[in-house]
Amino acid sequence: MTAHEEPATSHGDRAAGEHAHPGAKEYLAIAAVLTVLTAIEVAVFYVPSMKPILVPTLLVLSTVKFYLVAMFYMHLKFDHRLFSWLFVVPMAIAAMVILALLKLFGHW
Amino acid sequence: MAVAAAHAHEAPHPTSTGLDSRKMVFWAFLGSECMFFGSLIATYVVYRGRDTAGPHPHEILNIPFTSVSAFVLLMSSLTMVLALAAVQRGDLRGSRIWLAATALLGMTFIAGQCYEFTEFFYEGLKLQANLFGSTFFVLTGFHGTHVTVGVIWLWSLFAMAVRGRLPQSRALDVEICGLYWHFVDVVWVAIFTLVYLIQ
Numbered sequence: 144m145t146a147h148e149e150p151a152t153s154h155g156d157r158a159a160g161e162h163a164h165p166g167a168k169e170y171l172a173i174a175a176v177l178t179v180l181t182a183i184e185v186a187v188f189y190v191p192s193m194k195p196i197l198v199p200t201l202l203v204l205s206t207v208k209f210y211l212v213a214m215f216y217m218h219l220k221f222d223h224r225l226f227s228w229l230f231v232v233p234m235a236i237a238a239m240v241i242l243a244l245l246k247l248f249g250h251w
Numbered sequence: 252m253a254v255a256a257a258h259a260h261e262a263p264h265p266t267s268t269g270l271d272s273r274k275m276v277f278w279a280f281l282g283s284e285c286m287f288f289g290s291l292i293a294t295y296v297v298y299r300g301r302d303t304a305g306p307h308p309h310e311i312l313n314i315p316f317t318s319v320s321a322f323v324l325l326m327s328s329l330t331m332v333l334a335l336a337a338v339q340r341g342d343l344r345g346s347r348i349w350l351a352a353t354a355l356l357g358m359t360f361i362a363g364q365c366y367e368f369t370e371f372f373y374e375g376l377k378l379q380a381n382l383f384g385s386t387f388f389v390l391t392g393f394h395g396t397h398v399t400v401g402v403i404w405l406w407s408l409f410a411m412a413v414r415g416r417l418p419q420s421r422a423l424d425v426e427i428c429g430l431y432w433h434f435v436d437v438v439w440v441a442i443f444t445l446v447y448l449i450q
Contacts (some may be wrong), residue, residue: 168337174329185318188448198449205444208325209437216428217433218331223270226278231281236271237289241296248297 162221173215180208277427281434288438291393292445297385302381308450311332311376320363322445326400327356328436338412341419347412350425353432354405357398364395387446394442397435404428429446 184204187193193200214220219227245251266272299308330352337345367390376384408428411417417425 162333162337166340167333170329170332170336174326177325177328178322180317184444184448185314188314192401199445201448205440208440211438212328212433212440217430218437223269225267225268226274229275229278229282230285234285234289237286237293240289241293242288244293244297250297 164218164221165215169215173211177208177211180204259274266440271423273427274430277430281430282392284434284438288390288394288441291386292441295307295390296445298386299340299384302383304381305370306374306376306380306383306446308383308446309385311371311374312447312450313370314447316367317443317447319369320360321439323363323377324360324436324439327353327360327431330356331432335422335425338417338425339419339422343412343417346417346425350405350412354409356400357402357405357432361395361402362400364391364398368392384424390442390446394435394438397438401428401432401435404431 184201185196187200187204213230219230264272268275294398330349333347334353337343354439376387378388384392394406405428408417408425418426
């Protein structure tokens, strides 16, 4: 099966708004990127000169990792947009609660 | 009757959205899980650095060890998508191998967490020791419980695959388990950064 060939599913034909999932090559490439990003995260943690920008750097790296897993392994990039909304909206609410509590408790 | 039951799996009932109801419900469940872990993470970060007694995070957290655990869980996401791809193309042998690999990687992660918790306990970090102990154990403990549930789910699917009860027509069962497993993985991505690396 080629990388973009339609795999068999329990649905038969895919529902409207859904596209074929990636193949093994794409999955391996994503895993390699995730491994490199994790290695960079740990390396950055141990570099003293990175201290001033450690927090934003780590937050960006973990956001990229989160995005890659959600988009490619959880197939949000290929599935119907409604699934993305069901996931992203509660996640945004959770993020806002965290930020509000940090503000409330005087962290910034 | 057996034929009718088999067809019931292949042709899901029509829905107003045209999307499978089980998948829709599971995404809604994952949304609720986002808020659940969001509240636990919020509690941890809000109380960070407010301890009057030790041990403190920088004294006790083992970054190299946890980095390996994080890598193991990330790789289990890879084996999970490979298991799903195998089931979708009707490769029973491949699905058995990748499902077992995912479950074993999950068990390795849990074993690492058990070792870490035991080490912390002997170094004086307990649930009631200080704010760090309470928030850390509740957050990572709930995550570990989720991984354990995922491992049980994976071994159940593996048993079905061994008995030949995981044909292509049941790929959605594996896909939903995969969604849960990847969610557990992305939660650890957040915990690893916010708890372990940003001290």
